[in-house]
Amino acid sequence: AQSVTQLGSHVSVSEGALVLLRCNYSSSVPPYLFWYVQYPNQGLQLLLKYTSAATLVKGINGFEAEFKKSETSFHLTKPSAHMSDAAEYFCAVHTGNQFYFGTGTSLTVIP
Amino acid sequence: DGGITQSPKYLFRKEGQNVTLSCEQNLNHDAMYWYRQDPGQGLRLIYYSQIVNDFQKGDIAEGYSVSREKKESFPLTVTSAQKNPTAFYLCASSMETYSNQPQHFGDGTRLSIL
Numbered sequence: 001a002q003s004v005t006q007l008g009s010h011v012s013v014s015e016g017a018l019v020l021l022r023c024n025y026s027s028s029v030p031p032y033l034f035w036y037v038q039y040p041n042q043g044l045q046l047l048l049k050y051t052s053a054a055t056l057v058k059g060i061n062g063f064e065a066e067f068k069k070s071e072t073s074f075h076l077t078k079p080s081a082h083m084s085d086a087a088e089y090f091c092a093v094h095t096g097n098q099f100y101f102g103t104g105t106s107l108t109v110i111p
Numbered sequence: 112d113g114g115i116t117q118s119p120k121y122l123f124r125k126e127g128q129n130v131t132l133s134c135e136q137n138l139n140h141d142a143m144y145w146y147r148q149d150p151g152q153g154l155r156l157i158y159y160s161q162i163v164n165d166f167q168k169g170d171i172a173e174g175y176s177v178s179r180e181k182k183e184s185f186p187l188t189v190t191s192a193q194k195n196p197t198a199f200y201l202c203a204s205s206m207e208t209y210s211n212q213p214q215h216f217g218d219g220t221r222l223s224i225l
Contacts, residue, residue: 009151032211043115043201043216044154051211090153092214097161099144099205099214103153 002027004093006102014110019063019078021105023091026072032094033074035065037087038104044090050074061085081109113138117202117217123225124189124196132187132220134202141207143185144214147171148199157200160185161207189222197223 007022025031032051036044048059055067061084065076074091086109091102115136124130136143142161146154156169160179174193179185185204189196200220206212 034213036216041199041219041221043117043218044203044214045216046213049211049213094211094213097142098156098159099203101146101154103151 002031002093002095002098002100004091004100004102006089006091006105008105009103010106010108012108012110013081015083016080019076019081019085019107021076021089021091021107023065023074023076023102024072025074025091025093025100027093027095033065033067034092034094034099035059035063035074035076036090036092037061038090039087047076047089081107083109083111085109115202115204115215115217117200117220120218120220122220122222124222125225127191129188129190130222132189132200132202132222134185134187134217136183136185136202136204136215136217138204138206138215139182140204140215141182142205143179144203144205145169145175145177145185145187146201146203148201148219154201157187 003026005024034049035047038044048057050067058064093100118133144159145157158177160166176188202217203214205214
């Protein structure tokens with residue numbers, strides 16, 4: 001069975017500080033990996049995706065993620081947090097015909 | 112603009128009542144999905160459909176039913192058998208199930224019990 005683990009259900013950072021949201025997955029085959037962002041009472045929006053073309057993936061709003069096969073990780077980073085980054089972030093794995101989501105990390109940005 | 116439209120945005124259900132959540136997409140996607148979102152639990156798959164007139168149960172299908180009579184539509188019915196229906200429901204679609212294409216999401220329907 002596939003699984004996605006997001007370490008830390010709540011992360012707080014100061015405005016301008018580094019954002020690091022962790023995601024580890026279990027998969028018996030190379031997966032497709034995604035990060036989504038969700039604002040209150042809205043659906044999920046795609047931030048970025050990994051599809052084996054490059055291990056460092058750049059997404060929207062200054063976010064990027066690095067695929068590390070040896071660590072089965074796909075952590076999301078942003079060099080400098082902005083107030084508008086406050087939201088819920090979900091890591092997802094796509095293998096076979098299903099998507100598997102982590103339980104989410106709520107990001108708070110402190111002014 | 113292409114996208115997924117979910118309606119209504121808020122829905123209230125009385126005891127013993129069935130309610131239907133609408134999901135329409137104009138992205139020409141083959142696959143469609145329904146998820147339930149509860150605080151701290153992420154997204155849980157209710158049903159998915161890879162093609163018209165075919166659908167499969169997800170992890171929490173009990174108390175729910177779906178249909179896929181048209182490619183662009185995938186309505187979800189929350190039946191009276193679902194004893195704890197209060198949640199945020201998300202519909203999604205993707206180009207095809209066995210691909211590297213991401214899912215696109217609607218803005219959700221929040222269902223509450225009266």
